[in-house]
Amino acid sequence: xxxxxxxxxxxxxxxxxLLPEDRPGPEADLLPDDPSEGLAPDxxxxxxxxxxxxxxxxxxxxxxxxxxxxVALFGMSLGLMLVGFxxxxxxxxxxxxxxxxxxxxxxxxxxRATADADGTDGGETVDSEKDGADEAHAED
Numbered sequence: 001x002x003x004x005x006x007x008x009x010x011x012x013x014x015x016x017x018l019l020p021e022d023r024p025g026p027e028a029d030l031l032p033d034d035p036s037e038g039l040a041p042d043x044x045x046x047x048x049x050x051x052x053x054x055x056x057x058x059x060x061x062x063x064x065x066x067x068x069x070x071v072a073l074f075g076m077s078l079g080l081m082l083v084g085f086x087x088x089x090x091x092x093x094x095x096x097x098x099x100x101x102x103x104x105x106x107x108x109x110x111x112r113a114t115a116d117a118d119g120t121d122g123g124e125t126v127d128s129e130k131d132g133a134d135e136a137h138a139e140d
Contacts, residue, residue, distance in 0.1 A: 061113045068106035075099025
């Protein structure tokens with residue numbers, strides 16, 4: 001083996017001499033000092049809200065709807081599983097009916113709450129053009 005070759009037990013320090021950590025070059029002059037210079041000012045802050053900011057009636061409606069839909073999900077899913085897997089028609093069917101009733105009550109409450117929030121009567125909105133077309137057909 002030639003004398004200038006390193007032995008396998010010696011660490012090779014020549015890589016550190018060949019690749020310095022900070023290479024000054026022409027690319028370093030092209031980068032801006034601060035990329036955020038000249039940008040728009042800070043965006044507006046968002047106000048913080050807490051649970052106390054909500055209306056008490058709205059909170060009551062929300063949590064009652066959450067409870068109704070949880071009962072609906074539990075009753076309908078467990079009822080179907082009891083009927084399907086165990087063949088328990090009375091218990092499973094009863095749970096499904098209770099869940100379906102809770103879902104119907106929750107859906108009705110949801111529609112009423114959103115209608116109250118929108119200020120509408122809870123019915124479907126009808127276009128004035130559609131009303132005019134219906135009146136035209138009624139005259140014929």
